[in-house]
Amino acid sequence: MQDRPDARELLATLGDYLEGELLPALEGPLNYRTRVALNLCRILERETRLGSSYLLRERERLCRLLGLGLEDLLPGSLHDQVEDLNQQLANELAVGTLPAGFEASAWDTLMATTRDKLAIVRPGYDSYEAREEAP
Amino acid sequence: MSQANPQPETGEARRARVADGLARFLDSQWNTDVRIEGMVETSAGARRGNVLFDAVTADGRRQPLCVTYLPTLNIELMNILTEAELIGVAERAGVPVPHVHFASEDPSWVGGPFFISDRVEGETVPRRVLRQVAADGTGKAIVLALGQAFAALHQVPVEEAPAALAESGETNPAEAALARLAEQMDMLLQPAPVFSLGMRWLSRELPPPPPRLTIVHDDIRNGNIIVDDSGLAAVLDWEVAKIGDPMEDLAWPCLRCWRFGEDGKEVGGFAGREGLIRGYREGGGEFDAQRFHWWKVLGTMRWGLGLAGQARGHLDGTFSNIVMAASGRRVAEQEYDLLCLLRPRGR
Structure with a gap:
């Protein structure tokens, strides 16, 4: 086991350094790229905190949608299993006919997962729902 | 055999070289001594250079101009003479554009193809544009003017478009665009079921050829x-124009990614679509809501797949840098926007 600070604490520290000390000293393209780096630090910080529980939720949702149990999944890491389930869903969506209601259920599943992804990469982005824009 | 690597040109050297080329070119056109003063680069480092400058003639007259140039010949998206001709066509149709005075492919002036146009005063950087628009209260006027500008452009008979544009025409632009999207899908590094759902919807809802093909910017x-304090001052960057479905043109500025945080204002963060439609109809255009929506879905997919492509370019080393890497983590924004556009009834 590594000593403190742990990964999350180090990412927070790195982000604070970029934001508080480095950025104010930079201008132009370097300032812009360092802002991007800072944003990536914040993303990693949130991913370290939330990533594995969100992956578990994604696996559960995909299994439910595709009618699979955990025992049906290939042995492998959680990451590989979720990737495989996403591939299965993508394949389903690519073929001609689907059971009635499947598309709407797939939409629910994908919306829930996309909101989880955004909670890590861009918190707050899903507060706008574009309800007037859909026909 | 050893050869010294050429040093990259400094910004100062570039400005001096461009100023010299412009002075020589304008001397030859106007038959008088021309001095170049007050040069400001507005897009240094981008693929194309844009430089604002004053041309001062021997009798002391000062003309505010802008040069758009490519550093070399071989990165043109559209031939510069075609672009200059197209801007002229748009201007005569009533689209606000900077008037083009000269265009040349000769690399001996500024190193690559260029055109020189009037300098239109105002703001172009999106977030600053939105701040100015909020301060001046010009959002609705801009959207109306955009609708009128689109109508004016789309009224131009296709036969009057530069010949090079007319050649690129496809009979069903939607079908062609969907095929290009499928190619982008094939290059994804990981399964993306949101985009698969989008492809499914786009294929099912594929519109027939539009009633009329038109020039589209x-x-x-x-x-x-x-944008200036009274509203829309000019439409720029004509180098990706083509012959296509006019609704593709109207849908593009309505993607959420061009609103820069003003999400409730569908058209570029300026205002809702009502003014766009009104301006378009008043100018003689026919607005088709269903087709417009199809192109919005396609544009959102295209942008999302483009971001995934940037991340791929970073990872395979074709074009590695931190901004391209970060693009990979912005794909989810487009996935979310896409899902919102495809929201099933009752959700």
């Missing part, structure tokens, strides 16, 4: 327009 949006 294909990139009118917040960022490619000049």
Whole structure:
């Protein structure tokens, strides 16, 4: 086991350094790229905190949608299993006919997962729902 | 055999070289001594250079101009003479554009193809544009003017478009665009079921060929327009124009990614679509809501797949840098926007 600070604490520290000390000293393209780096630090910080529980939720949702149990999944890491389930869903969506209601259920599943992804990469982005824009 | 690597040109050397080329070119056109003063680069480092400058003639007259140039010949998206001709066509049709005075492919002046136009005063950087628009209260006027500008452009008979544009025409632009999207899908590094759902919807809802093919600018949006205190001053960057479906043109500035945080204002963060439709209809255009929506879905997919492509370029080393890497983590924004556009009834 590594000593403190742990990964999350180090990412927070790195982000604070970029934001508080480095950025104010930079201008132009370097300032812009360092802002991007800072944003990536914040993303990693949130991913370290939330990533594995969100992956578990994604696996559960995909299994439910595709009618699979955990025992049906290939042995492998959680990451590989979720990737495989996403591939299965993508394949389903690519073929001609689907059971009635499947598309709407797939939409629910994908919306829930996309909101989880955004909670890590861009918190707050899903507060706008574009309800007037859909026909 | 050893050869010294050429040093990259400094910004100062570039400005001096461009100023010299412009002075020589304008001397030859106007038959008088021309001095170049007050040069400001507005897009240094981008693929194309844009430089604002004053041309001062021997009798002391000062003309505010802008040069758009490519550093070399071989990165043109559209031939510069075609672009200059197209801007002229748009101007005569009533689209606000900077008037083009000269265009040349000769690299001996500024190193690559260029055109020289009037300098239109105003703001182009999207977030600054939105701040100015909020201060001046010009959002609705800009959207109305955009609708009128689109109508004016789309009224131009296709036969009057530069010949090079007319050749690119496809009979069903939607079908062709969907095929290009499928190619982008094939290059994804990981399964993306949200985009698979999008492809499914786009294929099912594929519109027939539009009633009329028209010139489409294909990139009118917040960022490619000049805005002054009274509203829309000019439409810029005509280099991706083509012959296509006019609804593709109207849909593009309405993507959420061009609103820069003003999400409730569908058209570029300026205002809702009502003014766009009104301006378009008043100018003689026919607005088709269903087709417009189809192109919005396609544009959102295209942008999302483009971001995934940037991340792929970073990872395979074709074009590695931190901004391209970060693009990979912005794909989810487009996935979310896409899902919102495809929201099933009752959700």
